[in-house]
Amino acid sequence: MLRLPEFDFSDAETNARIFGMPPDLSSRSAGWRCIYFERRHAGQFSTEPHVMQKHYLMVKLNARSEATRIADGRVVKEAQQRGSTAYVPHGCPHQVTYPKSMGELFFISLDPKLVVAVAEQMDPPVRFDGHPVFANSIDPLVTAIGLELDRDLQEGNLHGLLLADAAAQVLAAHLIRLCRGRSSTRESSARLRLSEARLRAVAEYVGANLDQPIRLVDMAAQAGLSQYHFCRAFRAATGLPPHRFVLARRIEVARERLRNRTLSIQEVAFSVGFADAGQFAKRFKKATGLSPREFRRS
Structure with missing residues (x-):
C-alpha cells in the first residue's frame, strides 16, 4: 500500500513545497508551542494526497470560493463563504482542489497530544476520535479565535504565549464536542x-x-x-478570558505609574510588560482614548 506524504504546515520546508510562497502572516517566529496559525491567499490551487501530522482547521476569509475536498475517503464539493470552516483530523488522508481561486484563508493546526490531554481532563474523560468536517457551514467560534490570533500577530504578538495557549485549549475542547456531540461531553x-x-x-x-x-x-x-x-x-x-484580564491589569497599573513623573513612558511600558513604548502607546490609547503623554498631561 502506498504511503501518503505527511503535511505539517508549521514546518517551513513543507509549507514552501506546498504553496511555493511564504504566508502573508504566521506564528512561526512567535514561539507558540501547541498551536500554529497562518493567513495566506492563493489563486488556483491543489494539493497531492497526503495525511495531516496535526489537527488542521481552515477558515475562509473572502466572500466565496469553490473547492473539492477528499477526506477519509469522502469526496465533497464545498461552496465556501466567509467563515466556512473545514476540519481534518490528525492522521486523516486528505486532498483539496480549488479549480478557480483559493482566495484568502486562515490555517490553524493543533498538537495531537494537546487534544488528547484536553479530552482526558473532561468530566468524565472521553476518548477522542476525530472525523472530517467539510467547509459547507460557518463555525463562528473558530472564526472568532482565528481573527483574534491574526490581530495579535499583526500587533507584534502583544499577548505572548498567553493568548495562544488559551486559544489552543478552547479549540481542542471545541473539536472534541464537535466530533462527539455536545450532549456526550457535558461537564x-x-x-x-x-x-x-x-x-x-x-x-x-x-x-x-x-x-x-x-x-x-x-x-x-x-x-x-x-x-x-x-x-x-x-x-x-x-x-474575561485570561489574556484580556492580564492586558486590563497592565493598563490599570500603567495608569497609576504614569502619574509618577519620575518614570519615563518607556520605563512605564517595560514595567508592565510591553515590548516597547510604541506598542504600549497603541494599546493604552485604545483602552483609554488618550496616548500615555496625553494622559500624563490630563
Missing part, C-alpha cells in the same frame, strides 16, 4: 467554579509579574487547575 458545573481565594491568588500572581511574560500554565497553577478547566472557570468567574 459538571462544579468544575466551572473558582473560589474567591483561588481567584485572589491568580490576581496576585498576575500583579506581581506584570513586567514578565505571563503563561497560562502558571496562572492555572495558582488556581490548582488544569489549563483546560482554568480557562473555563476563570472566564465564568471574571467574564
Whole structure:
C-alpha cells in the first residue's frame, strides 16, 4: 500500500513545497508551542494526497470560493463563504482542489497530544476520535479565535504565549464536542467554579509579574487547575478570558505609574510588560482614548 506524504504546515520546508510562497502572516517566529496559525491567499490551487501530522482547521476569509475536498475517503464539493470552516483530523488522508481561486484563508493546526490531554481532563474523560468536517457551514467560534490570533500577530504578538495557549485549549475542547456531540461531553458545573481565594491568588500572581511574560500554565497553577478547566472557570468567574484580564491589569497599573513623573513612558511600558513604548502607546490609547503623554498631561 502506498504511503501518503505527511503535511505539517508549521514546518517551513513543507509549507514552501506546498504553496511555493511564504504566508502573508504566521506564528512561526512567535514561539507558540501547541498551536500554529497562518493567513495566506492563493489563486488556483491543489494539493497531492497526503495525511495531516496535526489537527488542521481552515477558515475562509473572502466572500466565496469553490473547492473539492477528499477526506477519509469522502469526496465533497464545498461552496465556501466567509467563515466556512473545514476540519481534518490528525492522521486523516486528505486532498483539496480549488479549480478557480483559493482566495484568502486562515490555517490553524493543533498538537495531537494537546487534544488528547484536553479530552482526558473532561468530566468524565472521553476518548477522542476525530472525523472530517467539510467547509459547507460557518463555525463562528473558530472564526472568532482565528481573527483574534491574526490581530495579535499583526500587533507584534502583544499577548505572548498567553493568548495562544488559551486559544489552543478552547479549540481542542471545541473539536472534541464537535466530533462527539455536545450532549456526550457535558461537564459538571462544579468544575466551572473558582473560589474567591483561588481567584485572589491568580490576581496576585498576575500583579506581581506584570513586567514578565505571563503563561497560562502558571496562572492555572495558582488556581490548582488544569489549563483546560482554568480557562473555563476563570472566564465564568471574571467574564474575561485570561489574556484580556492580564492586558486590563497592565493598563490599570500603567495608569497609576504614569502619574509618577519620575518614570519615563518607556520605563512605564517595560514595567508592565510591553515590548516597547510604541506598542504600549497603541494599546493604552485604545483602552483609554488618550496616548500615555496625553494622559500624563490630563
